[in-house]
Amino acid sequence: MSMDLVQIETDSSRSDETNIPQWGMAIDLDRCSGCEACVIACHAENNIPLSDETAASEGRTNHWLRIDRYYEGEFPDIKVKFRPVMCQQCDDAPCEPVCPVYATYQNEEGLNVQVYNRCVGTRYCANNCPYTVRFFNWYDPVWPEDLNLQLNPDVSVRPGGVMEKCTFCVQRIQRGKREASADGNDIADGDIQPACVQSCPAEAMVFGDLTDKNSKVSQWSQSGRSEQLLDELGTKPRVFYLEKGD
Amino acid sequence: MEAAVEFSGEQTTENNVRRDLLRPLTGASGQYLTAVVLCSAVVIWALVAWGYQIHYGIGVAGINRPVFWGFYIINFVFWIGISHAGTLISAILRLTDAGWRKPVTRAAEAITVFCLMIGGMFPLIHLGRVWLFYWLIPYPNDRLLWPNFRSPLVWDMTAIFTYMTGSVLFLYLPLIPDLAMMAKRSQGVRGFLYRKLSLGWTGSDRQWHAMERAMKLMAGMILAVAVSVHSVVAFDFSMSVAPMWHSTIFAPYFVAGAIFSGIAALVLVMAALRHFLHLQHYLRPLHFDNLGKLLLLMSLIWMYFTFAEHLTVWYGNNPAEINVFNVREHGVFASALWCMVTCNFIIPFILLGVRKLRTITTICLASVSVLVGMWLERFLIVVPTLSHPPLASGWGAYTPTWVEWSITAGTFAAMALLYLLFVKAFPIIAIWEYEDDH
Amino acid sequence: MIINAAFRNVEQVSGAIALLRQYGTNANQMEIFSSKPVELKPGVLDRTSKMSLIAVLAAIFVGSLVTTFIYYTQRDYPLVTGGMPLTSGWATGVVTFELTMAGAILGTVFMFIWESGLMKKSRCPAPDLPESGMILQIECDADVDTVVNMLQGCGAMDVDTLEKS
Numbered sequence: 010m011s012m013d014l015v016q017i018e019t020d021s022s023r024s025d026e027t028n029i030p031q032w033g034m035a036i037d038l039d040r041c042s043g044c045e046a047c048v049i050a051c052h053a054e055n056n057i058p059l060s061d062e063t064a065a066s067e068g069r070t071n072h073w074l075r076i077d078r079y080y081e082g083e084f085p086d087i088k089v090k091f092r093p094v095m096c097q098q099c100d101d102a103p104c105e106p107v108c109p110v111y112a113t114y115q116n117e118e119g120l121n122v123q124v125y126n127r128c129v130g131t132r133y134c135a136n137n138c139p140y141t142v143r144f145f146n147w148y149d150p151v152w153p154e155d156l157n158l159q160l161n162p163d164v165s166v167r168p169g170g171v172m173e174k175c176t177f178c179v180q181r182i183q184r185g186k187r188e189a190s191a192d193g194n195d196i197a198d199g200d201i202q203p204a205c206v207q208s209c210p211a212e213a214m215v216f217g218d219l220t221d222k223n224s225k226v227s228q229w230s231q232s233g234r235s236e237q238l239l240d241e242l243g244t245k246p247r248v249f250y251l252e253k254g255d
Numbered sequence: 256m257e258a259a260v261e262f263s264g265e266q267t268t269e270n271n272v273r274r275d276l277l278r279p280l281t282g283a284s285g286q287y288l289t290a291v292v293l294c295s296a297v298v299i300w301a302l303v304a305w306g307y308q309i310h311y312g313i314g315v316a317g318i319n320r321p322v323f324w325g326f327y328i329i330n331f332v333f334w335i336g337i338s339h340a341g342t343l344i345s346a347i348l349r350l351t352d353a354g355w356r357k358p359v360t361r362a363a364e365a366i367t368v369f370c371l372m373i374g375g376m377f378p379l380i381h382l383g384r385v386w387l388f389y390w391l392i393p394y395p396n397d398r399l400l401w402p403n404f405r406s407p408l409v410w411d412m413t414a415i416f417t418y419m420t421g422s423v424l425f426l427y428l429p430l431i432p433d434l435a436m437m438a439k440r441s442q443g444v445r446g447f448l449y450r451k452l453s454l455g456w457t458g459s460d461r462q463w464h465a466m467e468r469a470m471k472l473m474a475g476m477i478l479a480v481a482v483s484v485h486s487v488v489a490f491d492f493s494m495s496v497a498p499m500w501h502s503t504i505f506a507p508y509f510v511a512g513a514i515f516s517g518i519a520a521l522v523l524v525m526a527a528l529r530h531f532l533h534l535q536h537y538l539r540p541l542h543f544d545n546l547g548k549l550l551l552l553m554s555l556i557w558m559y560f561t562f563a564e565h566l567t568v569w570y571g572n573n574p575a576e577i578n579v580f581n582v583r584e585h586g587v588f589a590s591a592l593w594c595m596v597t598c599n600f601i602i603p604f605i606l607l608g609v610r611k612l613r614t615i616t617t618i619c620l621a622s623v624s625v626l627v628g629m630w631l632e633r634f635l636i637v638v639p640t641l642s643h644p645p646l647a648s649g650w651g652a653y654t655p656t657w658v659e660w661s662i663t664a665g666t667f668a669a670m671a672l673l674y675l676l677f678v679k680a681f682p683i684i685a686i687w688e689y690e691d692d693h
Numbered sequence: 694m695i696i697n698a699a700f701r702n703v704e705q706v707s708g709a710i711a712l713l714r715q716y717g718t719n720a721n722q723m724e725i726f727s728s729k730p731v732e733l734k735p736g737v738l739d740r741t742s743k744m745s746l747i748a749v750l751a752a753i754f755v756g757s758l759v760t761t762f763i764y765y766t767q768r769d770y771p772l773v774t775g776g777m778p779l780t781s782g783w784a785t786g787v788v789t790f791e792l793t794m795a796g797a798i799l800g801t802v803f804m805f806i807w808e809s810g811l812m813k814k815s816r817c818p819a820p821d822l823p824e825s826g827m828i829l830q831i832e833c834d835a836d837v838d839t840v841v842n843m844l845q846g847c848g849a850m851d852v853d854t855l856e857k858s
Contacts, residue, residue, distance in 0.1 A: 068319035068651040077648040094648070101775030103496045106784070109391045109406035115773045127400070129390050130313070130383015131408055132323035136641060137495040139575075141321050141649030145383065147314030169312040170383030239645055242496055245775060270824070393766065401766035405777060405784040413788050417795040424802050431811075436728065436822070454811040457819035459830075460725040460733075464740045465809035467730060472748055472801045480794045487787055691729040 030196065030218035031119040032177055034206070035229035035249040036093055040213035041076075043091035047205035047214070048074050051095075054178060054204035056164045058150035071144040073175040074205055093205070093214070096121060096142045096175035097238060097246035104134035104143065112172065119219075119247055120177055128171035135172060139239050143174045177216070178203035198224040219247070272690055276682045277437070279532045286531075287675065294672035301665020304658045305380060313383050315658050322641040322653035327381035328491075329633045330663055333516070334374030335415070335488050336509070336629065340517030341367030342422045343481040344549075346474040355545060357688045358537045362528060363521050364426040365683070369673040370520075371419050373666045378411065380662060407491045414480075414487040421477045428469060431456050432687045485513040492636065498575040499568060499640050508560040515553035515599070516629035519622035522546050524674065526619045528683055537684055540615060547618040550625065551607035558600045575645040583639045587652075591631050598628025695857055696831045696840060697820045698849035706829055707737050709847035716843065718831060726820055727827035744804040751800025756793030763788060817857065826850075832857075 051057065051074040060070040074095040081088040098121045105113055105121065112127040113134055135143035149169040152160070160166060163180035167173050185201035198217050206214040217224040229235065230249040237246045308315050318325040341363035348356035379388050391412055393402050402409050435456035438449035456462060489509035492500040502508075522543065529538040568580050583592050602624040606617040642651050677683070700706040710723060710733075720738055725731050767779040777784065806812060820828045829849070833840055841852050 067314075067317075068321070069314065070320075075648065077646065094646070099775065101777075105774070106403070106405045106777050107407060107494065109402050109408040109412075111400060111403050111770075111772075115775060117773050119773075127390070127398070128383070129385075129387045131378075131381075132318075132383065133406070133408060133491075133495075135320070135323045136497060139496055139645045141644045141646060144320060145323065146312075147319075148312035168384075169314075172383075242645075243776075244496075273824075393762070404763045404767065404788050405779070405781075407787075410787040410791070413791040413795075417791045417798070420795060421798045424798065428802070428805065432728070439821075454806070455813075456811065457815070458726045458728055458822045459810070459819065460727075460731060460738065461740055462809040462811065463727070463730040464742065465744070465805050468742055468744050469801050469805035472745060473798065476748075476794055476797050476801070480791070480798075483787070483790060483794070487791075490787070687729045 033219040033247045037213045037251040040211045041091045046208045050204040050208035097248045100245035103137040107133045130170040294668040297668035304661035317655040321651045326659040331377035332633045336513035336516045337520045338367045338370035339513040340521040346478045349474040358684045367422045410487045414484045418484045485510045499579045519625035522622040543615045554603040595631040598624040697853045698829045698844040699851040701826045705848035722832040724830045728822040747804045748797045748800040752797035755796025759792040
């Protein structure tokens with residue numbers, strides 16, 4: 010299944026010859042300890058507003074990356090499984106065709122990009138996302154004193170009324186490509202790491218080019234343990250979850 | 256046609272007809288002025304609430320993640336649904352040449368125009384950045400970007416544009432002879448406006464021919480457009496992959512529901528006109544009885560669709576869908592669901608199905624019940640699905656705030672206000688059409 | 694000269710029209726004025742109309758214009774799509790349908806205004822509309838007396854003649 014996906018993609022407009030990388034991520038759930046370091050790293054990297062108790066109780070917290078918990082068994086004999094869920098960067102993303110103003114679309118590197126400036130806030134994309142990983146800015150963002158001085162200059166701060174979501178840290182991808190071309194090198198596997206991947210202490214996440222057969226993400230995604238979230242919907246996600254088949 | 260003539264019993268002379276139908280246009284009772292002031296106050300309050308929402312951000316409304324659409328979209332579907340009262344019903348009655356339609360059509364067509372004006376506001380009210388709404392319109396712009404014609408929201412926009420244009424003209428054309436007649440009877444600004452609006456109508460046989468032909472053609476077109484408009488509203492939901500939205504039955508289900516609620520609204524408006532404008536002689540028990548039978552028919556059709564939809568989902572037992580089904584059937588939304596079935600099916604079925612019970616009062620009661628039920632139906636379509644997305648970690652709840660309640664109340668007041676003003680400006684029964692029959 | 698003859702019912706006015714047409718009066722020179730539509734039998738005073746044709750043509754024109762517009766505006770986006778192409782009959786069908794209907798509606802209304810002669814100055818001044826009955830207006834240049842006699846013979850209640858301005 011996952012092999013077919015990559016095959017199909019490389020056969021079409023995104024071929025090896027054009028040398029356009031196809032970004033993907035793989036997450037080994039058996040390694041994930043649910044520590045949420047990735048969540049914190051994501052917040053810090055991407056200028057995601059902090060939310061207080063009121064916002065949380067109103068269902069208005071924004072976490073581009075969240076840890077879903079699955080419980081097995083009865084208390085006290087209970088087992089918890091964690092699954093970090095972010096935008097799955099679907100190849101056939103349900104959020105894209107419904108946007109009336111092309112604020113979200115697929116770019117040639119397979120990223121499901123969100124153009125904040127174009128968004129008028131119909132929120133249709135968020136309704137149509139089966140993973141519920143799109144977030145809306147209900148108000149203009151505010152940061153507590155001093156924290157407003159630590160914003161990442163590479164990432165735009167989104168105004169109220171627009172949709173946002175995980176970008177696979179597109180600013181890091183751009184920087185990686187820039188640095189590689191300045192040095193005259195190809196981008197090596199592992200050169201580009203989104204904040205979550207970089208901060209994972211268990212090294213449960215890998216990120217890279219799915220067209221590169223030797224990249225870690227290709228190998229992980231093609232392992233027998235790999236699966237995609239809600240793949241029965243046919244959204245062709247770019248995030249692969251590895252789990253022992255039990 | 257036969258029935259109407261038979262039923263009318265004593266013949267009213269033309270002078271009496273004009274006197275009766277033109278009387279509401281002059282003077283204003285204390286009751287009328289009070290109603291106008293009250294409705295205006297509520298409308299202004301709603302505008303204040305909307306201004307507050309624009310200023311502070313859409314977060315002042317209760318919508319959240321995952322319930323990204325709430326009261327605004329529910330009201331949108333509700334009002335666009337009611338708008339089918341008019342044009343659709345009057346178009347069907349015109350095409351089938353049902354004589355009893357004549358005192359009813361204009362009241363119905365006016366409902367359509369006002370409901371569309373109100374319903375059409377909601378997609379704007381609900382936008383995160385409403386000041387950029389025009390980005391949905393295709394025009395050459397400095398963003399070098401055309402809209403995405405695959406988006407059901409762009410379909411919505413074109414559908415409402417066509418329906419609005421069509422229904423305004425559908426209301427306006429048969430108004431022209433009455434405007435010409437009133438222009439002769441009025442002076443001052445009013446006379447000037449009537450004269451300008453009547454476009455120099457002289458009542459020649461060419462004009463009558465053109466009118467008849469145009470209205471026949473328009474009736475057919477508006478029928479197709481009305482069906483398509485509510486189908487497009489349904490497509491907003493059914494084009495998505497959300498559980499219990501992605502359903503092929505939605506377009507006809509929505510159209511049936513729209514006609515259903517439209518008839519109910521028409522009955523209530525007619526009862527109000529009959530009572531307050533003393534039109535007992537024109538809006539007769541026959542009209543209510545006929546509309547009551549139509550309402551009963553639509554109630555049965557609605558129940559059939561609802562049953563088919565629920566049975567399919569229940570039997571399919573798809574995990575994501577059955578979650579939504581369960582919260583609707585015996586979860587937090589169960590009371591709303593069974594209330595909806597009672598309001599839309601049980602009450603109208605008893606009140607309208609038993610012939611002895613079918614009087615103007617009970618038809619009105621059934622209509623109120625249907626309007627409540629159909630509002631709940633839209634609520635049950637929008638909220639349970641959104642609050643229960645496929646991944647359970649995303650589940651949420653929805654509580655509307657005072658902003659949403661105020662704006663919702665404001666739209667009902669706006670409807671009443673527009674109607675009050677319309678009744679003062681134009682005869683609510685087409686005088687020439689009525690006279691033509693008697 | 695313009696002759697305005699008031700009639701009480703449709704039969705009388707139909708008789709008068711038939712007689713006048715035998716006498717050689719052109720249908721374009723006759724017009725009936727009434728405050729509600731007068732139902733004449735087919736053949737008495739038919740008015741040809743191109744309204745349906747123009748409505749269909751306007752529908753086709755606007756519909757194809759819109760479809761072409763959608764195709765050409767979307768064609769320029771070099772976007773990668775997962776499954777659904779940027780233009781397809783299915784997805785643009787709704788917009789095409791709606792604006793086709795808009796074209797038909799506007800075409801109809803245009804033809805209504807055109808064929809009814811509204812917003813245009815007419816050759817003859819229109820008589821005041823009677824509250825009941827109808828007025829037959831005849832534009833004739835010769836034999837005014839004969840026509841007036843014929844009208845009176847057909848049951849006209851009141852016949853006025855006035856000079857063309």
